[in-house]
Amino acid sequence: MASFKPTRIPSYPKLGEKVTQDTLYWKNYKTPIQIKEFGAVSKIDFSPLSPYNYAVTASTRIHIYGPYSQEPVKTFTRFKDTAYSAKHRSDGKLMVAGCEDSVVRLFDISGRVALRLFRGHTKAVHLTDFTSDRFRILSGSDDYTCRLWDLPNSVELTSYSEHTDYVRCGTTSKLNPDLFVTGSYDHMVKVFDARTDKSVMTMDHSQPVEDVLLFPSEGLLVSAGGRYVKVWDLLKGGQPLVSLKNHHKTVTCLCLSSSGQRLLSGSLDRHVKVYNTTTYKVVHNFDYAASILSVGLAPDDAALVVGMANGVLSVKHRKSPEEKLQAGGEKRPRRPAYRVFVKGRNYAPKQEDFLVSKPVRMHLQGYDKQLKSFQVSKALDTVLEARIRLKTPEVTVAVMQELRRRGTLKNALAGRDERSLSVLLSFLIG
Template sequence: MAAEVQSLQPLKLAAGPEAITADQRYWKGFRSQQLVPSPHSNPITHISFPPSPTNPLVTPPSDTFAVTSGSRVQIFSSKTRKLLKTITRFGYDDIAHSGEIRRDGRVLVAGGDSGAIQAFDTGSRAILKTWKEHKQPVWVTRWNPNDLTSIMSCSDDKTVRLWDLPSESSMTTFSGHQDYVRSGAFMPGQSSNLIVSGSYDQTVRLWDSRAPKRAVMTFKHAAAIESVLPMPSGTQVLASADNQISVLDLVAGKPLHLIKNHQKTVTSLCLANNGTRLVSGGLDGHVKVFETSAWNVVAGFKYPSPVLSLSVVGAGASREDRHLAVGMQSGLLSVRTRLSGEQKAAAREKEKEMQALVAGTIEEYDRKKAKKLRQGDKKALRGRDFTGEGADIVIDGNARGNIRNQSKWESALRNGKYALAVDMVLGATKFYNPNMLTLLTALRHRSAMRTAFKGRDETSLQPILRWVIKYIGHPRYIKLTSDVAMLLLDLYSEQAMDSPEIDDLLNQLHRKVRHCSELAQAAYSTQASAEQHLAMHSQGSLRLQTMLRDEEHVDVGETPTRLKQAVSDERNFTQETEVLALWKLQKAWSLV
């Protein structure tokens, strides 16, 4: 039996970069956004959720998170995203700050503009304790990760204090900052006796409760500190100052890296993916996700209002990322949620069903699931396993020359009507450029391109010239379009003056080629200038880093990656073969 005639395979262009990375796919999973307006449209200044307990068997994890806005702290369920309780027992003209839930979910602590710190029972909303030692607004309250009764606070009175829940007064006072203290945290793990604080005096200080008279370590910055965040290892601290985030090494006592991806002040920092991703929010309305090895941006979100607070809320005993909660200046709370457990289970079950369908074991899968087949499915499966009674089974192929789903231009190409095939593709009601590329590639392989283009009149030549003018500068098509243009100039250069339309199209082609050649030359010049600039910048940054380390500053230089990206984009058009083809075409035009 003769072999079937295969249909013409469409031309496949070079694959570009991957459309979406694994991190982008992960963070795009935070969907089904819920917008919750705050009462009286007060800005949302703080979002927090309790960490996982040290022993989940003794203390079950709390499935709640707290949102601080205006004179109230709202407690939401991390399972349903519904509002559970609202605590409003603050002064009439007081503003609440930094509502934090203890890891067992039973007690909430918050500061206020009056300088008071209050502890509330989350069940009854009763006030358990009130401290009034701070003389200025209290902006930060935190629970000790290893102690259920230890609390820290930071205030505009330039002090950091440690409290014990049963005591009536502070246990320790750290004095050393010269301006408002607006951020602070306990160090994680076994270093919970260490406290880090950030102040508007442009310093990040590390305190030891065993030696409270002076800071253990001080890092000077170039702007006021808005937020500090210890890393899970306990050896690094992140601090945001202005539109930059500095990575501070506590072991070496110096900055490691400076992140400069925001355009305005970075207001909030948090960790995700078990501490392997950093999430930051700023007044530019952007939320950016960084990987913590090289500190590159891997994902991002844009919000309509400046971001004041954010948190990646975990759920369950494993504290798997469930919600991305973002608080804005406009008073809106945005909560994006990943798939719940039931939805994930349904997706996994659907994937197993598809795998069984591909493997041909769908009946076995249905029997295991006790799935009842529909009547149409039964008819489709009837007789599928019938093998016949000793009779031969003959399978007839398609008749030679009769190809199914073959387009008209493909039939003309197979029959040697090359000019007609070109006219059919260009004259189609809905022009599809890959068909034209496939046809021209097939004509070039058959050495029939001259046959397809020769002997044309003014009317049939114009569509071809317009197509060449449109795509002559495209990097992916340059080799093919330049061959077509050279052939057209060879065939019709002498008759160009006889037709004003053809002459005008050739002039357009000349201008387009000249413009593309200038772009290629400019790209090479840009590459040389960029490489020289990068070399000079790297030498200057080394000198700057040495000087800053001597002064204990953290403004460490960063390689201008945007310039590298711009040069990389230009290189897509400046390959040697493309420039050579354009130069040949321009030279051919000069000979006309």
């Protein structure tokens, strides 16, 4: 009697990942280091000066980390409530931060106590930044206002009340100390000139604005809010250039690579996407374990830091040339033991010896056992289960072809209810 032959499952070639220069570049980071903070990481800001320490704003603290340290080298704790938006000055010596208590604080990087307190806002301050002349501070608050402060005298210079909802983000121009941009939950992105008493440009993002940034040339502005990342041409009066919808949830943060040729966006969908700023196509994607609130890239691209809603800080460092060579080197194949080669070498068979063949027990899958016992309907039910039809659809197709070869496909389909037929049709239609 001939033995039962298992169903032959054909193997199909898989499409390999397309390897590009961007893929090689962004995969050239080590396994991330994870640091647990005291609360959700709302802001990451790198110092503009080497060795590029970075400030992490989380809960009621601001931690300063070295480029390769897993423990903070300095901590600022003089906050009565949640701290927001710690930002370095361009000379790396001062840092400004907002707070839930509506006070803007100025710190010396080498000290711990606030040098200046700027009072005037009536609600939480989520936006702080320095102007490029280093003598003024920009702040934005949940009281719907953004304000400019004189740093040496600790006095308010100007207050703008054009927004009709929380002002949650903004940035200052590096080329013109009088220009700055704010984004609000009223869906508007506004460009202000400190020499005038009102905004000079307004753009409608159509969603609450979570973050904004300027390109190095400052001819283009990027805004993030909702599921959209939008690029605006400031040289054409703020005309929309492109709208990107590659995230599944709210985009919370933006940053640029050192060259300005790659744009990074982080989202509550736990992805960081990298865009080519020429084509605005996604060239790489990073996956994380929790919703992303902040992202920062070192000025030399040597470290990628991501802050998450669960308080985890993920730090990826770029591999050194020596580590690249070590990772690229081929592993030496393991050689079999010496006894494998000499086993049975000295045995001389005799004329009366005979070889006893040991039967090999064949392991059959569930559907093969059912086919062997001619339970064709049950075999079809087995391969239409979700775990098989979704993960290994080639098995489902192979069993259907075997039923057709046997001429029992019609019998296997007979007597089925609407539910089982709908599963079958959805599999066939795809």
